[in-house]
Amino acid sequence: MIFPSEAWLAAVVEAVNRHPDLSLALAGLPADLAAVVEADPPAVPAPVAAWGRHASGRIAEWRLLEDQDDILELTPAYVVRGPYRLWKDLLLRRADPLQAALSGKLQVRGDLEALVKRANYRYVLDEALAKVATRFPDEARR
């Protein structure tokens, strides 16, 4: 599945929701988050924005946003934004999310303290991501 597509996101959400430790990782975190993959033509011709909300220890609702400005209306507790290449490096574990967030390469708006405290739950996302066959548009075009 191509990152960042709706099918890819659906597969990741499904895999994350199956993880037994997800409720522990989400406990006490604010309810919603938006993520933006900035445009990087020709691989990602326009920015891709997604929004999700958790409830009862699982991702209860999510969707790709038609326009990244919708985030301004939704006002989620977290907005995470970064260039496509950085997201790719994070997914391939070539970059560390904590380091990227603390250095400002990955822009995180929201309570960063709560996220840093949960850095030990990174494995939940890593294990879910490992179950999704991810392809990248810049490689798929070759």
Added chain:
Amino acid sequence: MLERLLETGAEAASRAARAVADSDRARDAAAAAVGLAQRGKKRLDEVQERVLHLLGLAAREDYAEVAKRMARLKRKVRELSRQLEGEGARAPQAAVAGEAGPGEPEAAGGEPAGEVREDDPGEGGARR
């Protein structure tokens, strides 16, 4: 030389970040430092906002409120254009079938809605 220095710096930062992720104490210390910095910035923003308001000037929060309203309007326009397009496509069919006049407006986006928040932008797309 500079490249090597940057590389070494990046490696050190990566090791530090890994240490933060791996050790409870390091993680809590980093979280506390980040929290302190964020709270400090928030306090500074609040003071700045008060000063700007005292001077009769708009602060960042005011712009954020305007941006939120603009985003809502943009979304409404998008939904209305979609409705109009839908009605435009239906009109010739209705005329053929002898059903002149607009039908029931369709839900924007054409996908069944799942759980929707009260402040949901109401657009099409996945809802799980």
